Amino acid sequence: GAGVSQSPSNKVTEKGKDVELRCDPISGHTALYWYRQSLGQGLEFLIYFQGNSAPDKSGLPSDRFSAERTGGSVSTLTIQRTQQEDSAVYLCASSLRPGVYGYTFGSGTRLTVV
Amino acid sequence: QQPVQSPQAVILREGEDAVINCSSSKALYSVHWYRQKHGEAPVFLMILLKGGEQKGHEKISASFNEKKQQSSLYLTASQLSYSGTYFCGPSVGSQGNLIFGKGTKLSVKP
Numbered sequence: 001g002a003g004v005s006q007s008p009s010n011k012v013t014e015k016g017k018d019v020e021l022r023c024d025p026i027s028g029h030t031a032l033y034w035y036r037q038s039l040g041q042g043l044e045f046l047i048y049f050q051g052n053s054a055p056d057k058s059g060l061p062s063d064r065f066s067a068e069r070t071g072g073s074v075s076t077l078t079i080q081r082t083q084q085e086d087s088a089v090y091l092c093a094s095s096l097r098p099g100v101y102g103y104t105f106g107s108g109t110r111l112t113v114v
Numbered sequence: 115q116q117p118v119q120s121p122q123a124v125i126l127r128e129g130e131d132a133v134i135n136c137s138s139s140k141a142l143y144s145v146h147w148y149r150q151k152h153g154e155a156p157v158f159l160m161i162l163l164k165g166g167e168q169k170g171h172e173k174i175s176a177s178f179n180e181k182k183q184q185s186s187l188y189l190t191a192s193q194l195s196y197s198g199t200y201f202c203g204p205s206v207g208s209q210g211n212l213i214f215g216k217g218t219k220l221s222v223k224p
Contacts, residue, residue: 048211099144099208102158
């Protein structure tokens with residue numbers, strides 16, 4: 001596609017439920033990133049996929065968070081047993097060649113845990 | 115590990131200039147700069163690779179001093195459209211993720 005697509009754009013869930021967030025990166029971009037942005041805060045790194053390499057999961061805040069990337073394209077971020085502190089905007093970004101080209105961010109998924 | 119941005123916030127009148135600084139404790143390969151408007155996703159402005167280069171984008175330019183592990187973003191003759199939060203994202207290698215600074219909120223008033 002022309003840009004990075006994320007779905008859903010908004011998600012309201014009850015505490016304790018599981019949620020799945022989807023990211024469809026720009027075609028041909030080998031690098032894919034997930035970031036989290038709480039209200040009025042900065043961009044918190046979560047996880048990074050590069051080609052067929054093992055993902056860098058060093059930013060995941062707990063084992064309730066996991067992500068996968070299928071076929072080097074679409075990625076899904078899963079949050080199990082959601083907590084209120086998980087409420088934030090989850091941003092996905094992709095890049096053609098990290099370190100040389102910039103990231104293109106999607107519009108994000110606003111997650112609200114009630 | 116997170117880069118330090120300064121100032122945290124700045125208010126300008128249209129036509130005024132501003133400088134945003136970004137400092138890292140690690141040796142850098144490149145520095146990215148992004149602008150995020152309220153309620154929108156961050157938008158890539160420019161990337162500077164090691165070598166002390168300076169780049170420009172409209173009336174926005176940046177410099178990168180790899181020895182000092184610092185980058186600065188220069189906004190000249192600011193316009194209302196420049197308002198937003200600016201993030202720097204240094205990279206320590208040609209691969210890997212960016213760890214962004216906390217951002218600098220820029221407000222340009224008429």
